[in-house]
Amino acid sequence: MQKVLVVDDSLSVARQLQKIIEGAGDFTFVGHAKNGAEAIKMNHSENPDIICMDMNMPGMDGLTALRSLTVLDKDVKVVMVTSLGGVGDKFAEAIKLGARNVISKPFEAENVLKVLREL
């Protein structure tokens, strides 16, 4: 089963994603980081296959963390889960920095699982 790390400053989003991931049956939820810096640490300690990460977070934001993660770990697949997905420049920057996909908030469980399964 692929291991998934969730990165979001919002407790409620992390809970939603945890529920979706655990309920799917084919993924393992390995933890929740609240900002980009924690994500880099937890990527090292938990060694996830997939990271679902917000863009707009206090401290290190999602795009800065994405830039580091794609250099530090060539294997990890990062999907941005963000309310800023519809902003063309942000979407383009995320894809160029190596994000595998971008999911806009509000999201639906089926859409999240479809994206994760297609990685």
Next chain:
Amino acid sequence: MAVKFFGQFLVEKGVVTRDDLLKAMDLQERKNLKLGEMAMAMGYVTEADINRAHNAQLSKDIRLGDMLVEMGIMTAEQLADVITRQKNTHLYIGEALVLVNAITSEQLQEHLDAFKADQADYAVSGIELPMELANSPLWEMAADLTFKMITRVLGLQYRVGKCRLDAHIAHNFMFAAIDLSGDASFRYLLSVSEGLQKTIAKAILHEDEVDGEPVEVLEDTVMEFINIVCGNVAAKSSQMGKILNIEPPLTIDVPAAGLEVPQDYVALCFPIHAAEGERMELILQIPR
């Protein structure tokens, strides 16, 4: 269920791959000249002029075009000319995808129609401001998207009262705020009554009951709701040609007497009435 960028819509639908999109964006970058490059290509400025204007921008936060006019390097008419040429020659992502052979022209038209239908629910409609203000279309759009998200995300039935321009913000059970900056700077505030905080929590957490939830989780759901709204406002705003940056959401402690709006600002207040006396208010705190 959100305001989208056309490229994102196509990837999400599986019409194009991430690699197709990267190729098309690369082509866009090569073909679409930035304002300074276009002004140079049209012979209005030199590279040295652009460098001088960039340096001046370090001490004054205005756009390059406005700086070039302010420094007397270009006239306002020439700037308008450059912007028009940029618009007329702009290579859009759909066209770029055709040029890199990711889709055909016929498919582009078909998917553009589907995209317009998908986004039709986010067209701005029917908001009346109490007076004409700078950036009125932006405030109308922010209010309109808020109401649409209340319906779509929260599934709430409500009635919007008349919009007021206030110098005082009335107390409510909880306030969540997001600061936005860029082509327009303002604070987006949403105040909610206790019952509506629970309604929002149920919708965001997808739970039938939230009575046992800690206060920080309940507050977090309201912050997440405004984060969703403001992200979509930023997306819609970028389609309108205005770039907005959004800060992470925060909660604000408001005394029982309410809050005075800072002197340099006015508050556009939209009262939102739900069933059984529950109330929320959208407040856009904008510069005078």
